[in-house]
Amino acid sequence: MGRPAGVSGAETMRAVRKAAIERIWRHGFEAMNLRDLAADVNLRLGSLYNHVPQKQEFLGNLLEDIMLELLQDFALRMEGLEEPMARLSAFVRFHIEWHTARKQETFIGNMELRSLTAEQHGRIIGLRKDYEAQVRAIVADGQKAGLWQVDDLRVTTLALLSLLTGISDWYREDGRLGQERLIRIYQRLAVRLLGAKSS
Template sequence: MARRAGSDGAKTAEAIRAAGLRLIFEHGYEGMSLRDLAEMVGVQPGSLYNHIATKQALLFELLSGHMRTLTAALDEALAGVEGPLARLDAFVDFHLRYHLTRKMEVFVNNSELRSLEPRNRAVITGLRRDYERRLADILAEGAADGVFTVPDVKVATYAILAQLTGVVGWYAPDGRLSEDEVVALHYQLVLRGIRESAQTIRP
């Protein structure tokens, strides 16, 4: 018998989200059953509906919660940072460290967008674009100031995000490179891609 989450509603709801995230990560949205979810949390299947309306609602809550938390944390990381070089450095540092410590959330957010119903998908797509806009604004500011060479801000934004987020798939905490080394290396790679000169120094 799975360990029961207790009678506290908030704790049970959090246990459901955590278990749902793990099950979707391990088995995919289609492969996750509410019966398995209830068993993992330690409640009766019918009791799940005291906390989630449907399986689809749970997926939407997981993805929207991830994106809203991510964007709010980014805004906090960028607060008070002035100038496109320093803001790009802060963005790369934040994005990598945040994602490297949340492998399940990142994987589910990227792989299960397809599993959302159209209305829910539109909301998550909007939240993703809102996050992407932060980086696009940094690149546009740097290009306007002559600090960056960015022929197409939108394409550069997508390329940089794909490069940074892709690290989650191969980085190992006990591997050859430390987290700090990975962050510093990727900052240099990003910066060299949007500047004409390769002679760059991390601010």
């Protein structure tokens, strides 16, 4: 079957993307079959090719879109914040909220780097470095302001990102700790990691 009447191409693409993320998360990119993906969104295989002409290109575009969305959302969250401690607190909150709300995207964004071509891999790594650089700027600005002292900016930034990103592996909405409580704990952990005194 083709696209149902009254359904736009953009809506179909959103449905394809959602179904693909679910399939890649459950089975891995290499095991994702386009025929099954078409069935997931009630399309004929031929119609799916209008949205996913090449499986490899689709993966690269998907992971790139996820990173661009992360960067855009982060820029909006940090708007108007100048003081390093406030920016650090906002970053920790943003990172936890974004990565726990989008656990599947986070998982495939990390695990499926191996499935990218060299050119695709370079694009995604470049976007990840953009995010890392923005976090590193927070750490550097706090150090200049005398709020904390770190031995190595890049190592400390990577340690901070690793600390926070790992939450998406185990966090559950129905778990022992609510998200707000978890965020406050990690905000304190972040300032301790940087050698600052928690408030």
